[in-house]
Amino acid sequence: MNVILSPEVSAALAARQPVVALESTIIAHGMAYPANVETALAVEQVVRDHGAIPATIAVIGGKLQAGLTGEEIEHFGQAGPGIMKVSVRDLAFVAGRRLDGATTVAATMRIAAMAGIPVFATGGMGGVHRGAGETFDVSADLTEMTHSNVALVTAGAKAILDLPLTLERLETDGVPVVGYRTGEFPAFYSRSSGLKVPMRADSAQEVAGIMRSKWELGLTGAVIVANPIPEADEIPAEQIEPVIAAALGETKRLGICGKDVTPFLLAEIAKTTKGRSLQANIALVKNNAKVAAEIAVAYMA
Ligand code: PSU
Ligand code: MN
Numbered sequence: 448m449n450v451i452l453s454p455e456v457s458a459a460l461a462a463r464q465p466v467v468a469l470e471s472t473i474i475a476h477g478m479a480y481p482a483n484v485e486t487a488l489a490v491e492q493v494v495r496d497h498g499a500i501p502a503t504i505a506v507i508g509g510k511l512q513a514g515l516t517g518e519e520i521e522h523f524g525q526a527g528p529g530i531m532k533v534s535v536r537d538l539a540f541v542a543g544r545r546l547d548g549a550t551t552v553a554a555t556m557r558i559a560a561m562a563g564i565p566v567f568a569t570g571g572m573g574g575v576h577r578g579a580g581e582t583f584d585v586s587a588d589l590t591e592m593t594h595s596n597v598a599l600v601t602a603g604a605k606a607i608l609d610l611p612l613t614l615e616r617l618e619t620d621g622v623p624v625v626g627y628r629t630g631e632f633p634a635f636y637s638r639s640s641g642l643k644v645p646m647r648a649d650s651a652q653e654v655a656g657i658m659r660s661k662w663e664l665g666l667t668g669a670v671i672v673a674n675p676i677p678e679a680d681e682i683p684a685e686q687i688e689p690v691i692a693a694a695l696g697e698t699k700r701l702g703i704c705g706k707d708v709t710p711f712l713l714a715e716i717a718k719t720t721k722g723r724s725l726q727a728n729i730a731l732v733k734n735n736a737k738v739a740a741e742i743a744v745a746y747m748a
Contacts, residue, residue, distance in 0.1 A: 450562040453514025456502045460563055465499035465743030467736065468513065468559035468567040468597070474503075474523045475530045475549035476710040477570065478725065479717070484524035486729050488517065490568070490736045497740030502564055504555045506533055509545035513562045523549060532706050534587045552599065553591035556669065560595035565658065565746060568739035570732045571635045572601040572671070573709065574613030577695065584708060585616070592622045592669040598658050598746075600672045600739040602731040603633030603640065606684070606691050607712045610640050617671065618645070624671045625657060627738060633675035636682040636727050644673055651741035658746055674738050680730035682723060690719045 452460065459466050469490060474483045491501035502513040505523060515523075523530055526547075533541055533548030535557055541548035550558060552572050559567050573586025586608075592599075604613055614632060617624055624632065626644035634640035648654045658670050675681075694715035697703075703711050716724045 448562070450511045450513050450558055452562060453502070453512070453516070455500060456514035459500040463747055465740065465747045466502050466564050466566070467494045467499045467739045467743050468555060468564045469494075469501055469503040469736070470552055470555040470567075470569050471503060471505035471523055471549040472532050472551045473570055473732070474520065475527050476532050477713055478728065479714075480524050480527055482725060482729070483527070484521055486732060487520050487524065490732055493733050493736040494568070494740045497737050497744070499740040499743045502559070502562070504550050504558050506538070506541045506546070506548035506550065508547065509542045511538070511542070511558050511561070513558060513564065528710065532710065534706065535591060536587060552588040553586070556591050556595040556597045556599065559597050565596065566598050566600070566739050566743040568600045568732070568735040570602060570728055570735065571605045572599060574604045574608040574610070575616055576708065577607070577609045579609060579612065582704070584704070589613070589616055589620070592617065592671065593620045594667065595669060596662050596667060598654065598670040598672055598742060600627075600674050600735045600742065602635050602676050602735060603673050605635040606637070606640070606687065607695065607709070610634060610642055614642060620668075621666070622668055622671060623657065623661065624673055625654060627654070627672050627674040629673070629675050632673055634684060635731065636676065636687045636724060637684040638675040638678065638681050639684070648672075651738070651745040654742045655745035655748075672738065672742065674735055676727060676731040677734050680727050682720070682727050687720075687724070690716055690724075693719065
């Protein structure tokens with residue numbers, strides 16, 4: 448096993464108990480301190496409250512780890528952008544150099560699959576960026592969906608991305624996108640995007656059934672569970688759209704590219720909305736953790 452499991456995660460997997468993987472880029476690069484640490488710990492508690500064991504995934508001193516201590520989460524939160532954002536491309540580098548790394552959806556999925564953890568909750572997945580025809584900026588999260596047998600619970604994808612092109616790419620790659628109690632692909636801060644999902648499920652048991660069927664058939668890769676933000680916490684699309692457009696303009700103006708794009712946009716949007724986007728972000732991650740725990744319980748039953 449290439450992954451170091453915490454004693455709790457190790458015992459849970461050995462006993463075939465439900466486990467939910469969680470990412471660490473959201474801690475180090477997705478939110479500011481101390482909200483990032485508070486959220487990471489609260490999300491772990493939500494997973495526990497719904498009958499599963501949380502396994503926050505990161506690279507620590509070059510070791511791939513599933514299940515972090517409170518001190519380790521605090522370290523990632525405090526160090527923030529001082530810790531490298533690690534996608535699949537970067538795993539060999541941080542491992543070889545014995546560095547710490549905050550894992551993106553792609554890298555977290557890969558490590559979860561190595562560890563045998565089939566369910567993963569995030570906030571929002573990466574996707575095809577607006578203007579990708581020019582920039583070629585397509586998140587490695589999408590590539591990973593064809594590789595790792597993990598169900599990813601996500602609040603759709605943020606409207607900083609080109610959502611129609613993201614869905615096109617997933618269709619091409621043969622990745623099922625299942626609307627969870629919705630027929631629409633959610634747009635992270637907003638419940639609706641106007642885009643249809645190709646399929647829906649109305650219970651954790653249905654999702655677990657799709658996961659089993661997919662992998663029993665030898666169909667490699669992810670099942671995306673698109674779970675909308677709770678109504679009470681959503682920001683209507685027409686309110687958030689100008690904020691996103693302005694943030695995208697700033698990226699262009701400052702020449703930000705590569706892996707810096709997503710963290711920059713998140714921080715800009717949080718600044719402009721004076722924390723409202725952060726509040727929505729926290730609410731949707733918790734909601735995803737709850738649904739992921741329920742799916743993990745159903746999958747293990
Ligand atoms: N979307 C969010 N919050 C996040 C991210 C995406 O709403 O924190 C992070 C995730 O870790 C995701 C990564 O995997 O950004 C995608 O980065 P990129 O676009 O550089 O692939
Ligand atoms: Mn990118």
